Amino acid sequence: MKAETFRSGLRGAAVSARARPRRPGALAALSLILAGCAPATTREPAQPQPETVEVAPAEAVEPEPAAPVPAPADTPAVAARPGPDTAAAPELELVHICAGGDVMLGNNLDTLWARAASARLGQAVPAFPDPDGLLAPLAPLVVDADLVLLNIEAAIGDGPAPSKCRPGSTTCYAFRQPPAVAGALARLAPDAAVVGNVANNHAMDAGIDGFRSTAQHLRAAGVAVTGVDTLPTLIALGPRPDTIAVLGFSTFRAGPDARDLSAVRRHVARAFARYRRVVVSVHMGAEGRDAQRTPRQTEIFLGEDRGNPVAFAHAAVESGAALVIGHGPHVLRALERRGDALIFYSLGNLLTYGPFNMSEPLNRGAIACAAIDRAGRVDRARLHPTIQRPPGRAEPDLSRRGAELIDSLSRLDFPESAARVEADGTVRWRSP
Numbered sequence: 001m002k003a004e005t006f007r008s009g010l011r012g013a014a015v016s017a018r019a020r021p022r023r024p025g026a027l028a029a030l031s032l033i034l035a036g037c038a039p040a041t042t043r044e045p046a047q048p049q050p051e052t053v054e055v056a057p058a059e060a061v062e063p064e065p066a067a068p069v070p071a072p073a074d075t076p077a078v079a080a081r082p083g084p085d086t087a088a089a090p091e092l093e094l095v096h097i098c099a100g101g102d103v104m105l106g107n108n109l110d111t112l113w114a115r116a117a118s119a120r121l122g123q124a125v126p127a128f129p130d131p132d133g134l135l136a137p138l139a140p141l142v143v144d145a146d147l148v149l150l151n152i153e154a155a156i157g158d159g160p161a162p163s164k165c166r167p168g169s170t171t172c173y174a175f176r177q178p179p180a181v182a183g184a185l186a187r188l189a190p191d192a193a194v195v196g197n198v199a200n201n202h203a204m205d206a207g208i209d210g211f212r213s214t215a216q217h218l219r220a221a222g223v224a225v226t227g228v229d230t231l232p233t234l235i236a237l238g239p240r241p242d243t244i245a246v247l248g249f250s251t252f253r254a255g256p257d258a259r260d261l262s263a264v265r266r267h268v269a270r271a272f273a274r275y276r277r278v279v280v281s282v283h284m285g286a287e288g289r290d291a292q293r294t295p296r297q298t299e300i301f302l303g304e305d306r307g308n309p310v311a312f313a314h315a316a317v318e319s320g321a322a323l324v325i326g327h328g329p330h331v332l333r334a335l336e337r338r339g340d341a342l343i344f345y346s347l348g349n350l351l352t353y354g355p356f357n358m359s360e361p362l363n364r365g366a367i368a369c370a371a372i373d374r375a376g377r378v379d380r381a382r383l384h385p386t387i388q389r390p391p392g393r394a395e396p397d398l399s400r401r402g403a404e405l406i407d408s409l410s411r412l413d414f415p416e417s418a419a420r421v422e423a424d425g426t427v428r429w430r431s432p
């Protein structure tokens, strides 16, 4: 475990945060931030775009076992990090999780963009850079995590694949990462369990076989997979094989349906009853620079029902989730507190290498880290803002603008229940 540094570091940050006055200018600052988000002149796609060709109902695997059961063969319980502890070791008091948004490290279904990018940027842009090198700048942000959760915003595999998009479509994009990406994701945090969420709108871009190969490559590399079905992905940390449970939802073909709130409540409550520490990943909502606000209603984007993120998140938290990790809008969104739980409505783009628009605010992302106690409550949390530069070079954002942006959006969208983000990224949500 490398939790002690993280634990003590957060404790120190939290103490200093309590001594800091609130920033009365932050609300006004948002208008400046948003005003700076003028439409880009680039003609690049805004970001991984929605599937508009085949939107089938999400699978509805519903085993509803009566007693604790092992995960099915396609979602094995993952003894990802037994660590040096012995069977006699005590259960961890706190589990430290760090989560990021969308990750896509190259696309072997289309490499033509790299030629155009090379001309535009005035330098040779490889279609497939070393994935370890792409991820390396982010490693320090998750070095103290026990568990790292990322949204895998593309299939993983190689070889022939069925065409996802209709000829001539301008709103359909198909993404598949080379297999080498899976190992690089595992090496991002070699001392932690790494979990990849595949409940999103691009995990099936290479068809159902590509969806299967994505999970196979991730698991073969030691990355646990969540979002395949409704059973929680169990992560072993220390002596227990089920220290923490992770569930993935989306409003797309891949993963349980985030719009079916009664099912969401059922799945999360079942996991909470058995494992207590539950983290929920969700891919939903509208996309782009006009999607920074979190509406309390169903979002329609490109004619698709992208779900009601507030209703979803509240259902998950009320059923026992400690953390809701949102992604999909490709921009940062608000952070809400609900009791001892935290809802990150969107962590934006973490690392999306390719022909994407990386103008403000699409270039901003964040890694959210939180410690969860044995009762399934968030004990402390911190945000690490990140920034991307074309064609997808991510690094810590030294300006920390993402922290201010999330703080401002939180107060705008959730004036009664906003969690506050200090300039150094410390999250405060309890009353003083």
Ligand SMILES: [Zn+2]
Pocket: 048, 153, 200, 201, 202, 283, 328
């Ligand atoms: Zn997406």
